[in-house]
Amino acid sequence: EVQLVQSGAEVRKPGQSLKISCQGSGYKFSNYWIDWVRQLPGQGLEWMGAIYPGDSDTRYSPSFEGQVTFAADESISTAYVQWRSLKDSDTAIYYCARRTSTVTTDKTHFDPWGQGTLVTVSS
Amino acid sequence: DIQMTQSPSSLSASVGDRVTITCRASQSISTYLNWYQQKSGKAPKVLIFGASTLQSGVPSRFSGSGSGTEFTLTISSLQPDDFATYFCQQSYNTPRTFGPGTKLEIK
Numbered sequence: 577e578v579q580l581v582q583s584g585a586e587v588r589k590p591g592q593s594l595k596i597s598c599q600g601s602g603y604k605f606s607n608y609w610i611d612w613v614r615q616l617p618g619q620g621l622e623w624m625g626a627i628y629p630g631d632s633d634t635r636y637s638p639s640f641e642g643q644v645t646f647a648a649d650e651s652i653s654t655a656y657v658q659w660r661s662l663k664d665s666d667t668a669i670y671y672c673a674r675r676t677s678t679v680t681t682d683k684t685h686f687d688p689w690g691q692g693t694l695v696t697v698s699s
Numbered sequence: 700d701i702q703m704t705q706s707p708s709s710l711s712a713s714v715g716d717r718v719t720i721t722c723r724a725s726q727s728i729s730t731y732l733n734w735y736q737q738k739s740g741k742a743p744k745v746l747i748f749g750a751s752t753l754q755s756g757v758p759s760r761f762s763g764s765g766s767g768t769e770f771t772l773t774i775s776s777l778q779p780d781d782f783a784t785y786f787c788q789q790s791y792n793t794p795r796t797f798g799p800g801t802k803l804e805i806k
Contacts, residue, residue: 611795620786620797620798620799620800621735621743621786621788621797621800622797623794623795623796623797625794635793637793637794637795638700638794639794671742671743678752681749683730683731683748683749683790684748684790685733685745685748685749685754685788685790686733686735686743686745686788687744687745687748687754688744689742689743689744690742691741691742692742
């Protein structure tokens with residue numbers, strides 16, 4: 577079974593750093609983009625960007641460029657998103673998802689998704 | 700960036716109803732359009748990709764259509780398990796963007 581399992585909920589104060597993880601299993605982790613999606617409390621979905629674990633190529637949404645850093649460790653099939661200095665406004669659920677396509681098309685979608693990591697930033 | 704809009708933003712319907720949700724893109728995206736269902740407290744899951752291809756394991760009462768800038772998700776006969784929020788998402792280019800969601804509630 578293809579699966580993404582994310583690290584547990586975190587609570588931090590503004591200005592603190594944080595790294596959360598997403599571990600894949602059931603497939604060759606290095607061959608698929610991992611995308612990150614933010615969901616603010618009670619709100620919709622925002623694409624943050626993506627990383628290709630095979631060569632650590634990254635893409636950032638302009639809204640998140642400079643605010644977060646993506647990383648991946650192929651040896652343990654794990655992707656990360658890191659913050660150097662959290663803000664209250666970073667309080668959200670963060671999802672990772674595998675970018676998937678079929679063999680007959682270049683159209684991609686997100687499947688599966690991790691269960692989400694709730695990040696709470698509060699003084 | 701490609702802006703995605705959805706209508707309606709919320710919808711009350713009864714079990715057995717036929718429901719249609721519309722998604723529009725700010726520019727043509729061919730059929731690079733996906734639909735996701737999100738239940739409260741859970742991660743989204745893909746229902747339809749490439750505008751009209753049903754994801755394996757998704758009930759056949761779900762269908763998608765459209766191309767260019769206008770797309771629809773149809774549920775032919777609502778079941779109790781279908782009450783959730785539905786998002787469209789374009790995969791035409793980067794940054795990927797989602798619609799604001801349509802919350803489907805029980806009447």
